[in-house]
Amino acid sequence: MRKLHSFSGGIHPPEHKEQSTREPIAQASLASRLIVPLQQHMGAVGDPLVRKGQRVLKGQPLAAAAGAFSAATHAPTSGMVSALELHPAPHPSGLLALCAVIEPDGEDRWTEHSPLDWRNADPQATLARLRDGGVVGLGGAVFPTAVKARGNGRPVDTLIINGGECEPYITCDDMLMRERAPEISRGIEILQRLTGAREVVVGIEDNKPEAVAAMEAACGASAIPIQVEPVPTLYPAGGEKQLIKVITGREVPSRGLPAEVGVVCFNVATVYAVYRAVELGEPMVSRVVTVTGNVHAPRNFECLLGTPVGELAALAGPCVDTDGFIMGGPLMGFPLPSDAVPVVKATNCVIASSEALFPKPPPPMPCIRCGRCAEACPAGLQPMDLYWFAKAHNLAKAEEFSLFDCIECGCCDYVCPSHIPLVQYYKFAKGEIRTLAQEKETADRARRRHEFRQYRQDREKQERAARLASRAPGAKKAPATPEALAESQEAE
Ligand code: SF4
Ligand code: SF4
Structure with missing residues (x-):
């Protein structure tokens, strides 16, 4: 048993998990049509590989990965692409995303599977398989898994598999571990080989005893040593930085990456998708979703x-x-x-x-500086100060007070006796800062373009003047340049 550590803050909200874990995972029926956004990952999106009216097979790429920091998107079933159009995406803003609309033919016919012999394959081929198989982080960040598995070019000594699933109501990872632990342990072996980590630990909150038992049995039979570690149930123990702290005692630096402390962390559902993409040769076309x-x-x-x-x-x-x-x-x-x-x-x-399940919170009251939000914050921030800065539009100060270390976990909202929607203020401030940075970048680029054009025009003017001067009667013969020659030929 390893020594566990603790992170600051955290809360114990009611779990509401038992309702959705009474029955095994069911196969959802085929929908009347599938609306597949071509970008479902962080990073660049590739151009569509299909056109309207084209027939596709299940697993056929709809858009390829656009470079290294990207992932492909695939047809989830066989049928016809009835449209390539903008459609509301699952995003708080309701923004539109380019989607391939597929009318299923009901046959659910796969493209040919191509399993990869990853133990004997070049690791680059395995990474390419993850990228082309559309595997991304399924814990919420949708970061391309192939990029993360490289450890961002830094040596990694510890691979952590995140089975924390600390947020109330959500049980998809719990059920996946209960029912598909052997496949997850195969995915862990693949990621261990890619990352070269010496130590592998699966962290699971101790409110999931069935998942812990299933993972212990599967990992015990694995070809590599994998430790399964129940961690205390405390929201947000499943946060990446928090789980790393609990398991290794290491603090990921402010605005830094886990690889900076020698750790890489993958969610269990991602690991399962890795197994399917590599060992079965199946791109990512489905996932387990809790409906509750x-x-x-x-x-x-x-x-x-x-x-x-x-x-x-x-x-x-x-x-x-x-x-x-x-x-x-x-x-x-x-x-x-x-x-x-x-x-x-x-x-x-x-x-x-429903109104009964999530009643509207009472209207916000003024902050009474009780400090409860700071006690609950797992990132060690001063949420009330961030709130004041965001409210006053003092964005520089908010950034100085580590606004971007906020993981938007909502612990501060949960404990605030004044019912202030604190996280909304942080999201707004982050959005403003990003927009300003983008605007500055655009303006800088335009200025650089303008300055370069000005410089080129001045240079051309000077060169023209020099050429004319060299042709004046009595002028010394200037050395021949291709431009001067061309101009003199033109003049003749
Ligand atoms: S918990 Fe609410 S009222 Fe208390 S200090 Fe934080 S923001 Fe202010
Ligand atoms: S939402 Fe941000 S500020 Fe609030 S508790 Fe979580 S990390 Fe801290």
């Missing part, structure tokens, strides 16, 4: 990407007073703009909401 909240039969479903949320939620029987859907958990998730938005790689949970 104000529904009659909460459950986890293996769901094709692109399935409209409304069609998935219908399988769990939403109650009549359902007034919307939340993607993610109640603390870090966001209300969906409509139930027509599709399930994407980042969709771990869909919660049907």
